[in-house]
Amino acid sequence: MITVALARTLRDAGLRWHPETGDRFVIDKPEVDEDVYTVSEMTVERHDSPTGTILGFNGTTEWALDSVTASESLWLPREDQLRELLGPSFIGLTRVSVNGRIVYTVTATIAGADRSFASEVPAIAYGQALQAYIAAALE
Incomplete structure (x- = not known):
């Protein structure tokens, strides 16, 4: 969440x-x-x-x-709702272990460039990507 x-x-x-x-x-x-x-x-x-x-x-x-x-x-949007809101800008979600911690990275195309957002909570990574997407759309 x-x-x-x-x-x-x-x-x-x-x-x-x-x-x-x-x-x-x-x-x-x-x-x-x-x-x-x-x-x-x-x-x-x-x-x-x-x-x-x-x-x-x-x-x-x-x-x-x-x-x-x-x-x-x-x-408090769920992970699936955040992913849906990213729409076609969403590229993917990856899960990796970094120093014994699991980190999720959301990659999205924002303002023509691929950007990545990482967190130990997938929904937070999606939320950060959506925040950047909205900010870029309003610029």
């Missing part, structure tokens, strides 16, 4: 979230951004309205929460 900090960076770079079943998120407020929630018909349900998307907490999932707006939430 990507970090909250990387998720914020992606959001601030322009990545937009349209909540779907299975998506993970945190409430984007200090001291409550440690609990990860999953959009699901059973516990956290998406409700679309003309004023925006509301994430409703059903039953006793969270006694202190009725709902939060999508704008108060921070999407």
Whole structure:
């Protein structure tokens, strides 16, 4: 899973979230951004309205929460979602052992050049590649 900090960076770079079943998120407020929630018909349900998307907490999932707006939430995209967002710029993912540690490297074509992003967590490498891709697209 990507970090909250990387998720914020992606959001601030322009990545937009349209909540779907299975998506993970945190409430984007200090001291409550440690609990990860999953959009699901059973516990956290998406409700679309003309004023925006509301994430409703059903039953006793969270006694202190009725709902939060999508704008108060921070999407934590999964590895597969990040790979899909890279689209045709994605070249590949490699896994190597470096000094006894496993390192994953995502390679993507960004602004006409092949670039690599490495992390011990594949989703973070994908997130870093997507961040660079978005930044290059906006330049």
